[in-house]
């Protein structure tokens with residue numbers, strides 16, 4: 495990114511359309527693309543020439559979004575897909591085989607804990623969960639079958655921030671990639687690749703689109719990992735039978751992971767992003783640099799107000815002086831720690847449920863990162879599939895309410911919380 499963040503957010507990947515001059519990125523609502531001739535078709539199918547074949551693999555609107563996100567993250571390439579959860583599978587797929595494992599943070603989005611502790615077992619993969627603030631525990635958890643470390647930069651929903659450089663150093667020593675879920679921070683607040691991450695995944699559903707209209711995801715590749723340094727990553731380093739023995743790393747260099755994600759991942763798993771979703775996300779990203787500071791500013795004010803209120807037991811926002819992660823936040827996330835945090839209400843589970851029902855401006859929905867403020871009681875919804883121990887480990891115990899603070903006038907948000915707390919604790 496040689497230009498500034500906001501310039502990149504508006505211009506990267508989006509020159510005027512060469513065919514029509516259309517200034518905004520068109521929605522290329524097409525399934526297939528005409529080949530010039532039989533040789534052109536053959537070259538495309540052999541991956542000897544880059545171009546459009548079929549929209550399960552590539553689409554010009556989706557490509558524009560990929561270029562823009564790659565520029566914002568400072569990466570070699572990016573592959574968009576149908577959701578944040580799809581992005582996690584797409585990121586792991588080239589790294590894993592039956593019997594292999596990942597080491598993941600205990601502090602993750604509830605759906606990710608379920609995906610990693612239950613669903614990936616069907617592929618013969620497994621996950622070990624460790625507290626990433628304990629470097630020795632992390633080192634001890636890595637074994638000969640470990641193929642990646644996985645964490646969130648700012649984690650959902652517990653007000654925790656990860657010391658990415660420290661975790662990246664451990665991944666480097668072990669010769670395995672670090673995958674960072676950067677959904678809550680966005681590249682505006684955190685650029686994990688600059689801190690040593692190998693791969694970045696996002697749920698574009700959240701702040702990147704920013705208005706609750708799209709379900710989407712992306713896998714971003716730093717292009718820096720040497721997939722051929724060991725025999726751990728044969729999908730990327732060894733001959734690929736489905737492409738006449740092509741070796742992705744040898745052939746595509748720093749774009750090996752990106753090409754594999756399209757040519758194998760999207761081709762065979764089919765978790766493609768649609769062009770309309772890509773268009774909405776491109777529109778959303780144009781204002782990312784305006785929205786994120788406001789989310790951070792509003793969240794800090796609301797968190798500070800709640801912390802002073804006797805009806806509130808505890809607030810977990812890494813931007814508060816009381817947070818155990820304030821020092822890490824100041825060092826690594828100087829622009830702020832986002833719009834999401836949790837608090838514990840006096841009166842436990844019942845009061846939490848009442849509060850959610852009494853709020854008027856905050857919508858009770860299972861989403862975050864919207865321009866409008868949102869609230870959810872994680873224990874009865876997003877973290878419902880987890881045991882109470884897992885809920886507490888993820889910062890989502892029964893008395894915990896999660897807020898996604900929007901970009902409205904903060905005085906109105908505080909007034910809404912004030913009236914709802916009165917009703918919930920009456």
Ligand SMILES: *Cc1c(COP(=O)(O)O)cnc(C)c1O
Nearest residue numbers: 577578579603650677697699710
């Ligand atoms: C929402 C979310 C996901 C999953 O994304 P979807 O787009 O809902 O599939 C993954 N990680 C984090 C941190 C999230 O907030």
